[in-house]
Amino acid sequence: MPEYDVDLVIAVHDPKRQIERAVGSALSGTRSPIRVTVVSHNTDAMAVRARLAAFADDARLRFLDLTDGIRSPSGPFNLGLEAATAEFVSIMGSDDELEPGAIDSWLALARRSRAELVLPSLRIAGGPRVPTPPARPLRRTGLDGVRDRLAYRSAPLGLVSRARFGAMRFPAGFAAGEDIEYVTALWYSGARIAFDRRGPAYLIHSDAPSRASTSVRPLATDAAILDSLFTSPQFRALGPRERDSVVVKLYRVNVLGWVANRPLESQWRDEDRQELVTAIERCRRAAPRAERLLSRLDRQVIELACMPGASTRALLDAASARRSRARPGALLPRRLRDAIRSEAPLRFTIASALVRFGA
Known part of the structure; x- marks a missing residue:
């Protein structure tokens, strides 16, 4: 049996980001055995560790470093996936946050439904729910890629079974949209998919100076x-x-x-x-x-x-x-x-x- 139920991977590209908010919400708000892997990517790894000094003695926190000179989140996420050993893997943005009990709720739904993929409820921090995926009303288990419009959930947030998808990786080298190919393979795989549509939410913050997902590029x-x-x-x-x-x-x-x-x-x-x-x-x-x-x-x-x-x-x-x-x-x-x-x-x-x- 794996030591952890979930390996949560957080990539950090700038030590100015409030990484302690993301890490703290996962560690303090989860009862299940999890491990949080923080990957410092092309940045000052010691400055990232300094921001997380309050969690230095928590054995559930692990640090990895990647310097590849490529402005793409694929590299650090893939490094974290390579190092994962838990039953499920999950990724998280360094600016974001989990409501208390979110991961526990995902795991409980996965156990009840035998789901290989669990999608969380998303909410703008301090604001409304994010209406993706626009699934069939009340549908929580047995989701279908077409009928539940899963393509609109373009980030693989939540739980991904390592037994089923442990070999999958993000396509390398893309500065934007790298998750589209990854989630297309997930949502149309025929896997058992559940949607924790009323559970504690994954909170999306927009208070960073610039987010890679929202900046204007060529x-x-x-x-x-x-x-x-x-x-x-x-x-x-x-x-x-x-x-x-x-x-x-x-x-x-x-x-x-x-x-x-x-x-x-x-x-x-x-x-x-x-x-x-x-x-x-x-x-x-x-x-x-x-x-x-x-x-x-x-x-x-x-x-x-x-x-x-x-x-x-x-x-x-x-x-x-x-x-x-x-x-x-x-x-x-x-x-x-x-x-x-x-x-x-x-x-x-x-x-x-x-x-x-x-x-």
Whole structure:
């Protein structure tokens, strides 16, 4: 039997981050046998240890160091996964926090349901629940990648069984989106999946000066993961419905998010506009039917992005218009027969609202 139930891996890229908050919440808020591994990545490891001096005598805390010169979270997370020996592995952001009893709640759900993957409830610290994944109402066990829209949970937070997935690693070298390929392999694996939708939450903090997941980069950096994902054995093994569910999420969250995160014309270079077109073409080749599931307003943005001669101002105006969720164009696809699909915008919006309000 493993000595620990969970190996929790936290990567630290800057000793100014409040790593003591993340570590303290896990160690003080968990009764089950866990180990927290802090990986100092391309930074002052002694400064990281100094921030955690209050936990220096806790045998459940372990330090690893990685200096690889690569600005990617894949390296430190993979190092932590390599060193794991527990029944389950878990990852955590250095800025974030766990509500008391969160890991215990995940483990209890895993034991009851024999789940190999457990997704936690997410909440913005001091704010609302994060409505991902927009799973079927009340669904806690036996989740399905397509019907429960698991692609929208793009970070592998919670529990991952080492017996089933211990050999899996994050793709190396990507500064953004490295978790998309990893979670696609998890959610569509046929594994037993549970969602602790009403349990103690994983709290997402936004008080750091800059988070790698929210900073604006050259669009080519954001989009680089698509080729790796679409050529991966896991994606190539997916059926058409599964590919649609992955790619429609990429359109809604990633592609349209890249536009929304660059709201000023000055933030767009010619190279970024071309990279946006290339990313959309990759998505179209990977899942030709997925675009039909988008709302009319979402498709307008996609089509303007690819329209020769369309101005950046027109593109940004269309992206702004799609934010109004009450408009019919935001809730309906172009073909009404597509409105009954689980990924259709109205069903997706309702499911997201139910998760946000705890249903």
